[in-house]
Amino acid sequence: MAEKDTKERILDAAEELFAEFGFAHTSMRKITSTAGVNLAAVNYHFGSKEELIKAVFTRRLMPINAERLRRLAEVEAGEPTLEALLEAFIAPHLEMKEAGGNDRFVCLIGRSYTDHAPLLNEHVRALNKDVVARFKAAFSAQLPHLPRRELSIRLHFLVGTVAYTMAGPEMIHLLRGVRISEGDNAKALVERLVPFLAAGLRAPLPEQLPEFVVSRAS
Amino acid sequence: MAEKDTKERILDAAEELFAEFGFAHTSMRKITSTAGVNLAAVNYHFGSKEELIKAVFTRRLMPINAERLRRLAEVEAGEPTLEALLEAFIAPHLEMKEAGGNDRFVCLIGRSYTDHAPLLNEHVRALNKDVVARFKAAFSAQLPHLPRRELSIRLHFLVGTVAYTMAGPEMIHLLRGVRISEGDNAKALVERLVPFLAAGLRAPLPEQLPEFVVSRAS
DNA sequence: GTCTATAGAATGATAGAC
């Protein structure tokens, strides 16, 4: 068939509009009119706007995470380095072309972390859970001196760097209208992120490090 | 007067609700009922919801940026180090207590960077413009080997790390209901961020670094 | 599966009395 089916056209339109305007400011009407389908089609195929949002992420994150695990296995088959692990962890998001993805979705991935949308945050967290656990163990093996708790905090910093880079307006300007195939901006970004993050992860811990306090206020 | 005036009560309520639920999911009705003022008061005092959002940020960012510049001058009066500059740049956000701030606002600052809200992004960018320029020059002096363009990219990574850390749900859990005065979580965070970021900024550049391509697609 | 029509609720903003 020359035409994609309705479900996929909705996903494509929603992905593009969410990336450009955010979830709250993208209405079902805008999605369906952009997709060239009927307003009622979203609820018929997905049930609700919330479920549509989740479906947009599920479609892209499944192959991306498969690719991340594939690369992790590849790295671990040889002599793993911190840099190689970082690249395996980060690059599949930015090189989504190979996974059948869409440039715009890169912004959306970042936003799924940074936007305040508890249900979506949880959905994405669940989709990534296994991958994160596997990589955390691999990072830990490369940084044996680092207490597990401090590693968690530094990985949190890492996710922030990557998420913001992918979600931010500068990223949009870099990727919008640029053919990744001719100018490999994803690679340019990865090769700047990896040394920055590797150095941060390797940084020596301060001798005196105050603990976080989680007691409730009176 | 024992009661704060209406304008300030609205700002307080809006700040808290925006931090918890985001801008789009916080209605004027929720703000005014939380503040204990009339629905029409927001439009009377601020003109629109958009202007209220800007006002929430202006109130906190002005003293924070003054404090950042004060600390920068203090650091530059002696022998500046990268670590000292980073602390001057970051800490005022997290230690807002001294500037008369509110714990919740820390999340909001992060969100002002990560949320998709072009008008707000621009407003905050304008408020921070001078401070960013001053610090950028100071960082550059500490990293003379780093090309200006690469420094810009790394500072972008830095902002991402800090913004995400401040905006993310983990941060909320760390700061909510915790008295900063008794358990200094802001300090605990700063002392983890600074070594991580300093190492990242100092990381050697790869020998071959692909350039970004900004040509338009056909 | 696709469409029209609409229900039902919430929103930002304002007019006008006090």
Added chain:
DNA sequence: GTCTATCATTCTATAGAC
């Protein structure tokens, strides 16, 4: 400056014909 009442819009979601 504060209030009530309300306008005009927009939204998600659904019922029911085809």
